[in-house]
Amino acid sequence: MHEMIHDFTHTWVGIAVLLVFVIGYVMIAAEEKFHMNKAKPALFIGTFSFMLIGIYFAIEGLNPGPLHHEMKNLIEEIAEIFFFLFVAMTYIETLIERGVFEALRFRLVSRGYSYKKLFWITGILAFWISPVADNLTTALILSTVLLTIDKNKPEFLVPGAINIVVAANAGGAWSPFGDITTLMAWTAGKGEFKDFLMLFPASLIGWLVTAFLLSLFVPKGEPHFDVYTTPKVSIKKGGKVVISLGILTITIAVLGHIFFHFPAMWGMMFGLSLLQLYSFYHKIKHKEHFNVFVNMAKVENDTLLFFFGILSAVGALYFLGWLFYITKLYEHIGSTWANVGVGFISAIIDNVPVMAAILKANPPMGIDQWMLVTLTAGIGGSLISFGSAAGVGVMGRMKGIYTFGSHMKFAWTVLAGYIVSCLIWYVQFEIMGIY
Structure with missing residues (x-):
């Protein structure tokens, strides 16, 4: 556990920073109501909090x-993840520009697959693409594929959208760079690369349970596709090489982190070169x-x-002593129940600040518990439509079709998968000791 520098929770600056965080987070959570991008209030509360501390x-x-000292450590922590994500996003944008995902979409819709088969194919793709790309990009691409298949079939689109969101979040949970929360845990040294891979059974089986239950509601039949009016889409020259370079970049980042103890972003920046x-x-x-x-732009x-903003804000709360209460909560109810509860909290509050707060509070836990909180923070957001970046992205892409209400009708299927994932973790980590 980190040594707490000071306790400023009972001073005017401690109360003021906490108030700024709460008000700012309300603005972030209600970004659609205020029509203001969440980055604006996040950046403000993150930077303003330290301004207030400086004044005090x-x-x-x-x-x-x-x-x-705290600010320098915070900058280093943020930079490691910031540049990692920046390179990953640049590769994704380059693949989009080279027509890789458009070609994938055309191949899917032109094969004459049934609705059920397309449901499973898009879910499988989401589960396997998100560990390499991020869950938001994966969900956006595949939800676009769903709309292309049949935009007038909500009985297919809604289960398909939920399946993609759950699969993307589950796929990101077992990869150190598949989700921001897992990347945060990895760069914070809470587990080695192989430790995160041990979450694969829980992630996969939990998603399969949800997908099976959802598939029962997918209609029979096949979507209409006119081969004569739909132009063929192919990958542009160099697209396949970019795919290979992307895989090589991830490999270099992982190996550099394992063997040389380099920050993972160093290998990513080399891959960008x-x-x-x-x-x-x-x-x-x-x-x-x-x-x-241009792709970077x-x-x-x-x-x-x-x-950057939300991690800075959490860093300010940590410096002032507020996150000390999180460690007390873990001591009071136990790590397992607290970590299982994190999944439900991350469905309501964005999982990034939740995970950031836990990492900063750094309650005394073994690798098994750090892997559990990584799992629950990653997949818990699927419980509610706006509980994860993937869900919010799909809601925006499928307006009026995939909504809070339509998601909640099938939320019980997601809850069933979440419970199964936690049980698989318990059997594997606590009973069998396989990790």
Whole structure:
């Protein structure tokens, strides 16, 4: 457990920062109502909180050394994940520009598959793509595929959308870079690469339970596809090479972290340099230029800034002593029940600040419990439609079809999968000791 630097929870700055966080988070949670991107209030509360702490230290004449030390540590923690995500998003945008996902979508809709088969194919793809890409991008791409298949079939679209969200979150939970929360836990040193892979059985079986129950409501028959009016889509030149470079980049990041103890973002940045060099070679050989810097401009900077802001805000709460109460909660009810409860909390509150708070509080737990909270924070957001970035993204893509209400009709299927995942974890980690 980290040594708490000070306890400022009963001072005016402690109360003020907590109040700023609560008000700011209300603005974040209600971004659709206020029509304001969540990155704006997140960035404000993260930076303003430390401004208030600085003012307090100046007024009270306190030594700023501990504050400066905490801010430097925080910058390092955020930078590791920030640049990792930045490179991953750049690769995704490059794959989109090269038509990789469009080609995938065309192949799916042109094969004449039944609704049930398409339901399972899109779910399987979501489960396997999200560990490499992120769960939000995976869910957005495959929900677009669903709409392309048949936009006038809600009895197919709603179960299919829930299946994609659950599969994307479950797939991201067992990969250190499949979800922001798992990436946070990995870079914080809460487990080695192989430890996260041990969550595969719980993630897979939990998703399969939900998918099976949802499949019972998928209609029979096949969607209409007119081969004569739908133009064929193929991957552009260089697209397959970019796929290979993306896999190589992830591999280098993982191996560098394992063998050299480098930050994972270092290998990712090296992979970005390889992509830049290949784009130059591609221009010379094929007389066609795909500009990686243009693809960088398409990266969702609001997501990165939200991440920076919310982690800064949580860092401020930690410095002031508020997160000490989380460790007391863990001591009171026990790590297992507390970590299972994290899944339900992350369905209501975004899992990023929840995971950030737990990592900062750093309750004394073994690898088994850190893997449990990684699992529950990752898959718990699927319980409610807006409980995860993947769910929010699909709601935006399928407006009026995939809604809070339509999700809650099938929420019991997601809950069943969540319970099974936790049981699988218990049997594997606590009874059999396989991790």
